[in-house]
Amino acid sequence: MTGRLFRRTFAVLAAALVTAAVLPPAHAQAAPTVVNPGFEANGRTQTPSAWEEWSGAGQTSASYTEPGGRSGSYRLAHWASSAYQVETYQYFSNVPNGSYTLRVWVRSSGGQNAAYIALRNCGASPEPRTNIPQTSGSTWVQISVTATVSAGQCTISFVSNANAGNWINFDDVELVSSGGGGSGLVQIKGGDVSTLAKNEAFGGVYYDANGNRVDPLVLLRDSGMNYARLKVWVNPPDGFNNKSRVLEMARRIKGLGMGLIIDFHYSDSWADPGQQTKPAAWRNLSFSQLRTAVYNHTYDVLSGLAAQGTPADIAQIGNETTNGMLWPDGHTDNWNNLAQLLTAGANAAKAVSSSTRVMLHLDRGGNNSTYRWWFDNATSRGVPFDIIGASYYCYWHGSLAELQNNLNDVSARYGKPVMVMETAYGFTLAQNDSTGNIFESTHQQRCGYPATPAGQAQQLRDVFRVVANVPNGRGLGVFYWEPTWTAVRGSGWDPYDPNSGNAWENQALFDYQSRPLPAISVYSEF
Numbered sequence: 174m175t176g177r178l179f180r181r182t183f184a185v186l187a188a189a190l191v192t193a194a195v196l197p198p199a200h201a202q203a204a205p206t207v208v209n210p211g212f213e214a215n216g217r218t219q220t221p222s223a224w225e226e227w228s229g230a231g232q233t234s235a236s237y238t239e240p241g242g243r244s245g246s247y248r249l250a251h252w253a254s255s256a257y258q259v260e261t262y263q264y265f266s267n268v269p270n271g272s273y274t275l276r277v278w279v280r281s282s283g284g285q286n287a288a289y290i291a292l293r294n295c296g297a298s299p300e301p302r303t304n305i306p307q308t309s310g311s312t313w314v315q316i317s318v319t320a321t322v323s324a325g326q327c328t329i330s331f332v333s334n335a336n337a338g339n340w341i342n343f344d345d346v347e348l349v350s351s352g353g354g355g356s357g358l359v360q361i362k363g364g365d366v367s368t369l370a371k372n373e374a375f376g377g378v379y380y381d382a383n384g385n386r387v388d389p390l391v392l393l394r395d396s397g398m399n400y401a402r403l404k405v406w407v408n409p410p411d412g413f414n415n416k417s418r419v420l421e422m423a424r425r426i427k428g429l430g431m432g433l434i435i436d437f438h439y440s441d442s443w444a445d446p447g448q449q450t451k452p453a454a455w456r457n458l459s460f461s462q463l464r465t466a467v468y469n470h471t472y473d474v475l476s477g478l479a480a481q482g483t484p485a486d487i488a489q490i491g492n493e494t495t496n497g498m499l500w501p502d503g504h505t506d507n508w509n510n511l512a513q514l515l516t517a518g519a520n521a522a523k524a525v526s527s528s529t530r531v532m533l534h535l536d537r538g539g540n541n542s543t544y545r546w547w548f549d550n551a552t553s554r555g556v557p558f559d560i561i562g563a564s565y566y567c568y569w570h571g572s573l574a575e576l577q578n579n580l581n582d583v584s585a586r587y588g589k590p591v592m593v594m595e596t597a598y599g600f601t602l603a604q605n606d607s608t609g610n611i612f613e614s615t616h617q618q619r620c621g622y623p624a625t626p627a628g629q630a631q632q633l634r635d636v637f638r639v640v641a642n643v644p645n646g647r648g649l650g651v652f653y654w655e656p657t658w659t660a661v662r663g664s665g666w667d668p669y670d671p672n673s674g675n676a677w678e679n680q681a682l683f684d685y686q687s688r689p690l691p692a693i694s695v696y697s698e699f
Contacts, residue, residue: 204273205265207329210346211245212238221249227260235259235333243278243313243344251288251333252340261343262293262330268322270296274638275329275348276317279621281341283307287334288341290316296323303631304623305341313344314621315572319634359641359699361432361592361650363400364393364682368658370422371413375663379687389657390429392689393682397696400432402594402652404492405474407452408441411668416474423483434487434532434652435478437471437518442668445493446536449500460502460510464517467499471521479525488529489594490518493536493564495543505550512554519557534562534594539571541579548587560649561587562594565636568616577639584647591647593640595654597680598632599624600692605685606660608674626684630692637699656682656693 208223215222219237226233235253242248251259275292288305295301303318320327331343369389379389390401403422406414419435426433438444441452455466471488478485494515497504503511519531533551537543548561561583565576580591599612602624612624622628633653640648658664658677665673678685682693 204348204350205268205327207263207346207348211242211344212247212249213242213245216247221261224249224261224263227262228258230258232257232259235335236261241342243342245344249331249343250340251331251335251343253335253337255337256335257337258334260330260332262328264326264328265348266326268295268325268327270322270325271350272319272321272638273327273348273350274317274319274635275346276315277331277343277347278313278315278345279305279341279343280308280311280313281305282339284339285333285335285341287332288339289332290318291330291332292318292320293328293330294324295320295327297321301631303628304625306617306621306623308618312618313342314618316621316623317635318631319638359637359648359651361400361652362398362637362696362699363402363432363434363650363652364398364656365402365404365436365595365652365654366390366422366426366657367402367404367414367436368655368664370418371411371664372657372659372661374413375661377657377659377661377664377687379657379659379683382688384688389683390425390431393656393693393696394429394431396689396693397698398431400434400486400650400652401426402434402436402489404436404438406438406441406668407470408454409668410441411671413668416477419474420477420481420483423478423485424481427483432486433478433483434489435474435485436489436492436534437474438492439467439470439498439518444491444498446495449494449496449498449503451499455499463499463502464513467514468517468521471518472525475522475525475529484526485522485529487532487560488518488522489532489534489562490515490522490558491534493534495535495537495547505547508550508554512551512556515551515556515558523557530559531557532560532562532592532594533558534564536564536595537570538563538565538593539575539579541575541582544579544583545586548583552587559589561589561591563591564595564654565593566596567598567620567622567632567636568612573635573639576636577642580639580643580648584643584645589647590649591640591643592650592652593636594652596633596636596651597654597677598622598629598692599679600626600629600684600690601679603679603685605678606662606674608665608676610679611676612680624679626690626692629680629690630695633692633695634698637695641699651699653682653692655680659683659687660685 660678667673
């Protein structure tokens with residue numbers, strides 16, 4: 174888990190290797206060109222050039238261009254002094270069938286009865302929509318919606334059903350295809366279910382859409398999830414996420430025919446960019462002894478998995494090691510030490526099984542300079558690895574474009590496949606326990622997706638599409654972080670405090686009635 178989540182939570186509390194065949198890269202269909210995407214043509218005008226307006230109530234005057242664009246001089250506005258309903262749209266014919274994403278920058282007063290962007294008459298039913306969030310002050314946010322064109326046509330649509338004085342601004346519209354040189358597929362579609370066993374131990378239950386009680390892993394697998402990730406701590410005080418618990422969960426995961434990733438934290442609790450605390454049993458070891466402890470612990474867990482017939486398909490050596498691990502010895506201030514520790518873990522994984530792939534994992538998925546710096550240091554010191562893993566939370570780690578740029582670059586620079594190992598998004602801003610949630614209204618505004626079930630699904634879909642678009646088939650997988658971590662008393666985030674709560678329940682893939690959310694269906698789309 175990303176360190177910012179738990180640093181902020183703490184602040185609140187104190188205040189089968191399942192592998193699809195790699196297909197040849199799909200030829201990207203050309204997206205239609207949006208005409209007058211910035212509403213600059215003709216300046217201030219009632220009907221912007223190349224766009225059309227419609228209102229069943231004869232209120233097309235509520236759609237117009239005005240000064241004050243996001244990147245240019247003008248913007249599209251929806252506003253009227255009395256209640257109004259209006260649509261601004263642009264129609265495309267002869268569109269090659271395929272998947273397309275509409276992106277547009279917006280800002281809004283909020284308060285509308287309905288306000289959304291849509292891709293209409295493209296062949297999908299119901300039509301894909303994304304609600305337009307309320308924004309603060311002059312802040313612009315980018316929102317998107319994706320549709321599969323199957324009828325050779327599609328319409329970009331901006332819709333307002335508003336009360337008097339409600340307003341929305343639109344600018345910088347783009348329609349892009351799902352091409353980009355990738356395969357269009359994602360081989361590994363996973364979830365980190367490390368807290369599931371603890372949730373169930375404290376009474377957590379899960380249901381299908383019809384209210385029937387289900388095994389959440391079965392439901393996720395049947396929805397298209399083919400891998401699970403489990404973190405392992407050395408000697409956690411709550412007795413979960415240790416070797417014996419990991420072996421138990423691995424039997425369950427492998428029994429469902431799913432692949433398995435083991436995430437070594439090398440700590441008794443959370444390890445992330447803000448905290449890489451040594452296990453208590455290792456604190457007084459010399460560096461040579463510490464390096465041996467990393468090897469032995471890694472070998473012990475992985476050999477235990479292999480011995481029971483549930484081998485790890487991928488071993489993640491360290492969790493979000495952007496600033497190193499096992500501080501202070503393995504901090505990035507001392508790259509030679511860090512490289513030795515990482516190599517010890519990687520060598521142990523390969524000693525258990527040469528077929529186990531080794532992953533190195535950072536946060537800040539949209540920060541290319543960090544990844545170049547880190548992996549240049551690792552490769553120059555001969556650290557062995559097979560996969561580059563990245564955490565990407567849009568409210569912390571940059572735009573989707575920055576994520577795409579980073580994954581494209583590092584996959585080519587180091588010749589390795591890449592995976593988004595952690596991502597998540599809120600389906601609501603409401604809480605389901607007394608602990609304040611990490612995902613708040615400011616995060617919704619930062620990312621541009623509404624905190625709704627549909628917004629959560631669209632954000633996950635767009636992350637999948639980024640990975641699918643990595644050139645040369647090197648976009649390997651996407652993992653949702655803790656899809657089953659619902660709010661259950663006793664199953665809080667802090668292994669040292671049994672009374673701690675859950676700051677993550679509004680980003681799970683099960684709602685507050687423990688039923689599956691629409692985002693689960695995204696697994697089957699790739």
